[in-house]
Each structure stands twice: as structure tokens, then as C-alpha cells.
Amino acid sequence: MTNRSLGLIWRWPALLALLSIFGLLSALLGQTGLWLPLSWGALTLPLAVAAICIVRSRS
């Protein structure tokens, strides 16, 4: 087992955190047009990623 760098460990969590913040702000500042679906998508991704990891662990 090799030790992973902090960059590798935080790649996914940091991306998902940035997406969450983007989603929270895009609906607040945009509120119309494409900004709303973008917000829903960005905030759903962290949940979707977690769901995929959990499903994978079962197989």
C-alpha cells in the first residue's frame, strides 16, 4: 500500500465542495434561466458520487 498525496486525497472532495458552493450561489444570484438547473445539478452531484461509491462497494 502506497501513501497518497494530499492532492490526490482531496481531489474529489474539493471538486464536490466547489460544485456545492457554485450550486448554492448560482441559484441565489442567477435565479432564472439556466442558473437554476445548473444549481440543481451541481448540488446533486455530491449525492450522486456518494451513491455510486456505495453501490460499487456492494458488488
Added chain:
Amino acid sequence: MSEQAIFEERVYERKPVLRRWLFVHKWSSLICTLFLLLICITGLPLVLRDEIDGLLDDAVPSAQVAEGTPNISLDRVVESSRTMYPGETILSVFVDDDEPKIMVFMASSWEAFKANRQALHSIRFDAHTGAVLKQTKPFGGDGLTFLQVMLSLHRDLFAGLAGELFLGAMALLFIAAIVSGIAIYGPFMRKLDFGTVRAARSRRLKCLDLHNLLGVVTIGWALVVGATGVINELSTPLFALWQQTDVRAMLAPLQGRPVPQTSELSSPQAAYDTVKAAFPDMTTTSVVYPGSPFGSPFHYVVWTKGKEPLTSRLFSPVLVDARSGALVSAVTMPWYLRGLELSRPLHFGDYGGMPLKIIWVLLDLVTIFVLGSGMYLWFARSRAAKTQQRRSAALPLPSPGAAE
């Protein structure tokens, strides 16, 4: 407990910095978890409060009218309210910009309201016909609605300001738990791929991996909702601060002048119209009568908000002389109240339609799992540690210190 799990825990035990973070994570979580669980569970129906309110509302529905029908005069609404409750004081009139309704809030006097906020009661009027749609009784005479109970458990535990500050402190601990969780996540994951869930080994290990995975993917949301929750809990002191500083300074020149009597008051509809005409870019939402603890003894405070999605969250008060009906001034809101206003939607999740509310509910459920699994892990670890102690007493295993 597997050897690997023991190894992982030793990683923390060897490094003093990590040990400290682990200590912060453990204790901040342990102290706040039960309250946070309560907050998260009561938060679920609150996310959908508009929908639930609509379902449970027992008011007479407002009349169907032709499009473009104007609202009836606030003067008439106020007059009807005074006729219904002679001798009482009107506190404020609220004009809904969503639904055709006008709310009038009354109490036996401003003093009674200042002594006990529960002294207030309300009358809901049809904005077009002026018909009474619903009334509430003062001092919780109607009993608490489901949503009021949820809100109080969520916000102040039925303990007013003390409860608000206490739950605000719990939310601060929740933030400390997240930050310390971030600090210990890195070292923990050095031997693991992102998203690893070791389901086959033991229940505790699976629970630990799920706790880490679900905790780490919701960091962004949880930090924002936690931090805006803290800000929301400070709303009472923030408004009091504003009242004591800016508002007091503005009213200082009028100090000692006679306060207008009810018979001297100018028309509330005229005050409403004056503000509307002076600020055409704003929506006028309510008229607060003179004497309010959050207002002025000499003026109507007419509250306005912007018309854009974002500015509609930002309220600005305008003062109108309660005797003459003349426009006095718009009051600029300090930065900390603007911050409070912006933190509301980010906490409530009510600004992106139904899909956003559903996402809020799901993220809330995930947070409940993270809190619950954290508790379980603590209990399981104390048990495992005891077993481990007994085992190491029986078998001559080298201690972690001896290996170095």
C-alpha cells in the same frame, strides 16, 4: 476490530497534531450531536413549510376576482380591525405580494406587546374584498401549529433569546466538528482510495467509511448551512444593535416631542402610497405603526424590498411622519443586517424552486446519517478499545511506542 483499523487509529495516536484534531472532532461532535440531530430532523418539515402551510391552512379561501382588480384601501382594513377590536392598538399591516391577502397585527397595547410578544394576534383580510379570512388569538390561544412547534425546536427550544444563542453555539460546535473532520480526513485516507467503503469486514469499519464518505461529500453544503444558521440565531441581538445605534441616532433630534395619539395618525394607505411613489423600483410590503420597539414613536415605518430575485431578499425601511404623512427618509441598513438577510435563503433553501427543496431534504438526511454514524462510531470505539485492552493484556503484543 481488524488489524488495519487498529493501524489507522495508531496513525493518529502517533502524531500529536492529529491527536489534537481528533480530540476536537470527538468532543465538538459529542456535545452538539443530539441538538444537531434535533435541528436536522425539525429542519426537514421546515424546508417544505410553504407546502405544508398551504395544506394545513384552514382559512377561508380568497375570492376569485377579475385580473387587475385593485387592492382595497389599507384605511378600510384598519378601520374594520378597530371596529372588531375596539380599544386595541394596531401594530402593523402587512400586504402580501404573493397572495391576495392583507394581515393586520394587533395587541391590547404596544406595552403589552413589549412585555410579551405573544400578546399579538392577527386578522387576515382578502386583499380585494376586505372579507375576513382568518383570525388568530393572542397568547397562543389557538394552540401551536405543527410548524410552529418544529420552528421553535429548530430555533430556540421554546426558550426565546437564550435558546437562540444556545442553539447558535451548538451550530458553532458543528462547524468546529466539520473543520476538525477535514483535518483528520487527509491522514485517514492516505492508504485508501476516495469513496472506499469496506463493506465486508465489520459493521464498524463500514460505518466509519460511510461516515467519512458522506461527511466529506457534503462539506460545502453543511458549512454554508451551519454558518448561515449561526448568523440567523444572532438576528435578535443584531436587530437590537441596529435599534440602539443607527435608529436611535436618527430619532435623537425628535427626543422629548409629544408622541402622536391614535386619533392624530395620518392615513396608512397614504403613507404606503407615498413610499410607493417615491421608490418605484421597490415593492412595499408593510406599514409598522408608531410605537414599535423596532421602529419609531413618531413615524410609520414602511418596509420595502427590491424586485429582482436577489434584492427581494433585502428589506429597507422608509420613515413617514405619522402625523403629517410626509416622507421623512429612507433608512440605510447596516452591513451586518444585509449579511443576515442574505444568509436566510442560504439556510432555508427556499430560493431555487421545488427541486432545490428536495435536494435540501436529501442533504439534510445525509447529515442526519453522518451525525448518527458518528455517535455509533464513538460508542463502538469505546467498546472496541476495552476489548483491545483486555486482549493486549492477555497477549504480549508490542505496544505502538515500542515499534518506533
